[in-house]
Structure formats: C-alpha cells, structure tokens
Amino acid sequence: MPEILKNIHRKIFTSNLQITHFALLVSLLNLVFFHFPFFGFVLNNADYKSFIGIVLIISLIIAVLLVNAFVFYLMLFLSRYLGKFLLVLSFLISAAAVYFINTYHVIIDENVVGSVFNTTYEETSVFLSFTLILYIFLLGVIPSIYIIRTKIKKDTWKHFLVTSSLTLLFIGLLVIANANSLPWFHKNYKQLQGLMAPWSYTISTCQFYSHKHRSDKKEILLPDATIKDDEKAVVVLVIGESARKQNFSLYGYGKNTNPLLSQVPNLSHFPATSCNTYTTATLKCILRHDDTDDLYEILPNYLYRNNVEVVWRTTNTGEPPIHIEKYQTRNSLMKYCKGGGCNYDEILLTGLKEQILASKRNKVLIILHTSISHGPIYSKKYPPRFEIFKPVCNRVEPAECSREELFNAYDNTIVYTDYILYNIIEDLKQLSEYKSAMIYISDHGESLGEKDIYMHGLPMSIAPKEQYEIPFIVWVSEGSKELKTDEILCQNYVFHSVLNFLHIESPVYNEKMNIFK
Structure with missing residues (x-):
C-alpha cells in the first residue's frame, strides 16, 4: 500500500505536465468546485427540455471550461510563478465566495464587493464559522497545494499561438451556435456573471475601484444656502x-x-x-x-x-x-x-x-x-x-x-x-x-x-x-x-x-x- 501511494504521489506531483493539460485540469476543478450555483441558476431559468435549452446548457459547460482554461493557460505561459500565485489566490477566494453564495444566496457583484471592502474586522468576524473554514480548506487549500507542487513544462510560442487561436475559434463557434439564446443571456447577465468564478469577484472588484476612484474626486459644491431665521431648531x-x-x-x-x-x-x-x-x-x-x-x-x-x-x-x-x-x-x-x-x-x-x-x-x-x-x-x-x-x-x-x-x-x-x-x-x-x-x-x-x-x-x-x-x-x-x-x-x-x-x-x-x- 505505501508503494501504491508513492506511485500516485509521483504521478500527480513529480511528472511534468504540459501547460495546456494543467490549465484544462485546473479549469475542470474550478468548474466542479465552484459552479454548482451557476448551473443551478441556468437549470431554473432555461428551458432545459427543449433542443435550444439542451444546446445552451452543454455550450455553457464547455464555454466555462474553455474560457477559464484559456485564461489560466495565458497566465501560466507568461509566467509560471505568477500564474500559479494567481491560481492559488483565485481558488482561495472562490472557496469563500461559493460558501457565501450557497449559505446566503447572494450574487457576487459590485455591491457585495463594496460591502466587503467597506466593512470592519468586527463586522467580518461574525461570519467566521466551521463550515466556512471547511469550504476554504477543501475547495481552496487542498487544490492550491496541488497547483503549487505540480511541475509544468515550458511551452513554445508556436504552440501557444496555435492553441490560443483554436480555443478562441471554438469559443466563437459556441457563441454563434447559441445566437437564438442571446436575449436570454442579456436578461440574465448580472446573475450569470455574479455566479461565475473567478469572474464574479474579479470584474466586480475592477468596477468597484473604478467607481471608487471617481467618487474620490472633489465633490461638486451646491449653491450657498441661507438660514431664514434665528429660531432654535x-x-x-x-x-x-x-x-x-x-x-x-x-x-x-x-x-x-x-x-x-x-x-x-x-x-x-x-x-x-x-x-x-x-x-x-x-x-x-x-x-x-x-x-x-x-x-x-x-x-x-x-x-x-x-x-x-x-x-x-x-x-x-x-x-x-x-x-x-x-x-x-x-x-x-x-x-x-x-x-x-x-x-x-x-x-x-x-x-x-x-x-x-x-x-x-x-x-x-x-x-x-x-x-x-x-x-x-x-x-x-x-x-x-x-x-x-x-x-x-x-x-x-x-x-x-x-x-x-x-x-x-x-x-x-x-x-x-x-x-x-x-x-x-x-x-x-x-x-x-x-x-x-x-x-x-x-x-x-x-x-x-x-x-x-x-x-x-x-x-x-x-x-x-x-x-x-x-x-x-x-x-x-x-x-x-x-x-x-x-x-x-x-x-x-x-x-x-x-x-x-x-x-x-x-x-x-x-x-x-x-x-x-
């Protein structure tokens, strides 16, 4: 038994993986760990019994897997160390995010992100629970250990360009195949974005800081007011x-x-x-x-x-x-x-x-x-x-x-x-x-x-x-x-x-x- 465990450990952590294979595997983990609320919303709001609905759901599963894999691949190709750091960070945050989605049924949008950044330690600490820690450990820490310890082979620019082009082409074909569902996407855009990891908090954080930068500008003074009497009020x-x-x-x-x-x-x-x-x-x-x-x-x-x-x-x-x-x-x-x-x-x-x-x-x-x-x-x-x-x-x-x-x-x-x-x-x-x-x-x-x-x-x-x-x-x-x-x-x-x-x-x-x- 110890020898079997050693072999499993060797295959998982010491074998050199292609960046494409590693990115797909991490994207699959992301899909399985963090997208049950996303697809639960899709099933509740799409006609999954119709042909168009079946195509929509299958396309979304493939699209989520490919889009995340492509982004992960791009990060790792540019810098394996920075890419791994960002992946670990995203898994830890996504684990906490999916806990709050499952527990409080929130949508992770700019409002929620703003509440997080504007809160105090005293307010945040009341949310601490064993279940939250379990989410972070199982869905965040354990896959992060795998991400950190897995060895990745370098990729060539030629392979990168071919892989990127084919991936983007396939994603484009998925969009065309679901042209009839575009009104549905438009109607449910906020909910879909707010349930998709890691884009829910990534995009919302960018929106929050963009609006915060705007709000930090000097306020527009109103015209002067006049106190009309000396009565105490x-x-x-x-x-x-x-x-x-x-x-x-x-x-x-x-x-x-x-x-x-x-x-x-x-x-x-x-x-x-x-x-x-x-x-x-x-x-x-x-x-x-x-x-x-x-x-x-x-x-x-x-x-x-x-x-x-x-x-x-x-x-x-x-x-x-x-x-x-x-x-x-x-x-x-x-x-x-x-x-x-x-x-x-x-x-x-x-x-x-x-x-x-x-x-x-x-x-x-x-x-x-x-x-x-x-x-x-x-x-x-x-x-x-x-x-x-x-x-x-x-x-x-x-x-x-x-x-x-x-x-x-x-x-x-x-x-x-x-x-x-x-x-x-x-x-x-x-x-x-x-x-x-x-x-x-x-x-x-x-x-x-x-x-x-x-x-x-x-x-x-x-x-x-x-x-x-x-x-x-x-x-x-x-x-x-x-x-x-x-x-x-x-x-x-x-x-x-x-x-x-x-x-x-x-x-x-x-x-x-x-x-x-």
Whole structure:
C-alpha cells in the first residue's frame, strides 16, 4: 500500500505536465468546485427540455471550461510563478465566495464587493464559522497545494499561438451556435456573471475601484444656502441598518415590536423604498438632494459649510466622505459612556442632549448611523434584556435555524431600535427652547429566508421587496411642524425635509420632496 501511494504521489506531483493539460485540469476543478450555483441558476431559468435549452446548457459547460482554461493557460505561459500565485489566490477566494453564495444566496457583484471592502474586522468576524473554514480548506487549500507542487513544462510560442487561436475559434463557434439564446443571456447577465468564478469577484472588484476612484474626486459644491431665521431648531436623523418595514408593528406587523413608539404623540410613519440594497449606495441617496450619480455635496457637508451645527455619530461603515468637525465613532464615544449599553448602539445617545445644548448655533443637525439589525447573527446586536421574543437564532448560517428562531432574533433588533428612538424623542422633549424633529429611515431592508434568500445586497433588478421596503418614521415637537400625507416616500426626501424644518433656503430645495407642511 505505501508503494501504491508513492506511485500516485509521483504521478500527480513529480511528472511534468504540459501547460495546456494543467490549465484544462485546473479549469475542470474550478468548474466542479465552484459552479454548482451557476448551473443551478441556468437549470431554473432555461428551458432545459427543449433542443435550444439542451444546446445552451452543454455550450455553457464547455464555454466555462474553455474560457477559464484559456485564461489560466495565458497566465501560466507568461509566467509560471505568477500564474500559479494567481491560481492559488483565485481558488482561495472562490472557496469563500461559493460558501457565501450557497449559505446566503447572494450574487457576487459590485455591491457585495463594496460591502466587503467597506466593512470592519468586527463586522467580518461574525461570519467566521466551521463550515466556512471547511469550504476554504477543501475547495481552496487542498487544490492550491496541488497547483503549487505540480511541475509544468515550458511551452513554445508556436504552440501557444496555435492553441490560443483554436480555443478562441471554438469559443466563437459556441457563441454563434447559441445566437437564438442571446436575449436570454442579456436578461440574465448580472446573475450569470455574479455566479461565475473567478469572474464574479474579479470584474466586480475592477468596477468597484473604478467607481471608487471617481467618487474620490472633489465633490461638486451646491449653491450657498441661507438660514431664514434665528429660531432654535434641531433635527436628529437616525439612519437604520437592514431594518425592513414588514417587521415594524407600526406598519401592521403581528408582533408588538414597537411598544414604546406606538404610545408617542406626534409620531407619523410613511411607507418608503430604498434606492438600492446595500449601505454605500443608499447612504448617498439619503444624504443627496437628488437621485443622481454626480458627486454633489451631501447634506452634512452642505449644512456645515452653511453655518449649521452638524454632528455625525456612527457605529457603522460604508459612509461617503464626511467633511465636518464633529465626527464621532464608537471609540471616541466610549470614554464618556457608562453601563452595559455602551457595547451596543445606544452608545450613540451618550451626552446627546448636552451636546445639543452646548451648541453655539441655532440650527443643529445630528446624524446617528446605527448598525442594529445587521446580520447574520442578529442576537448579538441588542442587550440581553431586549430578548423579548424567544427562542432566537444564534448561528452564523441563518438557514440552519428555524423560521421562528430567525424572526425572533431579528424582531428583537426592531424592539431595541424602538427603545433607542423613544429615548431620542424623550431627550428632545426636554429641549424646550428648540423646535425638534426626529427622522428615522433605514438604509435598506433585509431578507429572512423568503425564497431561500438571506440578508441583503441583491441587484435592484432582482431584489425582493423585503430588501428595499423600509420604514420612514417622523416625530415632531409640539407646535413645530405638521406633516403631509404622502403615499410612498423615497430616501431623497430626507435632504429637503431637513432643510424645510431648519428653515434653510436653498436653490436646490424641492418642495415636492418635503414631508412637512
């Protein structure tokens, strides 16, 4: 038996393989390990019983195998060492990517890549699980050892040109053979790209950095604003995280997740939709005056530049560049906070009333960027005393929990949100010199297993309503403002409503997107 194992080891690792054979073998491993979700999507969305559908599926299998093999071959021909390094890197990343696709049913697009690059270690660490490690070891580490140890023969330029030409010609013939399926490809392009390793994260990373480079350019300043009176006014804008409208009892949810807010006078709630399903994009929608990709000045920067006291407090990430003096994180607030709540989002309330009273300006905007309902382990986002609904899900893979456990854990985050908003309102009630408003809006919603989808981040073209139907809750102090009765709001309403409440005149102000009478 030891001799047999030695022979197998010798044949696998010590024999010199042609680059073409090695590239095809690695591409086959890539196909088998990482493309089950891809072909699962194809089978669910193509007519595999028809002749055209059969041709499509067979062609896709061959195309995925050949395209990856050609790229791998090209890398190894140019540099065997660099090619092997890139192959190892792609297998390790693909192993993690397919875990998240299988576990959370995400599509690896620019949104997901942006969330990865904008997250913190604390947020990332909650995803660590034995299953993830197993995926990386079995599908990433083991094939990487084979890639590193296998010896490859050098190839000639003549053989390279012949091989490349024949491969590209065959791929071209496959495209021609599937000309009738081009509308299907166009319709499902985003999903297909987002499930194909290693192109899902490779292309999306390039798109992310391309857009990031563009967004890092100097923002376009808005026309100067004018403060119309000396009356003291304050708005506390609370930006929620992953809070979906369906689970707020204010909107008719069966469980009482808003026991405090439901008793508050002068409180209104509106149905609303987010402009996207991930934080980076939706924050821009909340803070900009219009739904545009142009790099216009955002609300906190604009008001700070026009002599409004602006404070930004955050326990979250994914924020656009904030150009104000008082930008406060969890770490900077921790030294002033006391009690068990300091480890949770109520740390954002530390000394809030006192900070407003200490302001030397009459107009004040406070922005609290929370992280309360962010998954996957919702039960870690609130203090133990807020575990009202039991039993709860404590697993990193939500699909392993029952529907009741998952919803209970998530609903407890909404109860905790209710408590925080109630305390903000109670603080504002004590500011008798100020006309006050509290505006709460979530960045996006959250999927809790509907259609086997979890969390958020799907492209808007295929995102379920759970990921974009959000709460928009407003409280105003007695005698300050009355509210309109709009049907469905969007996130851009925030910019213009804040300007209206603070009595700030601006050329970009849009009365149609103001919630106050």
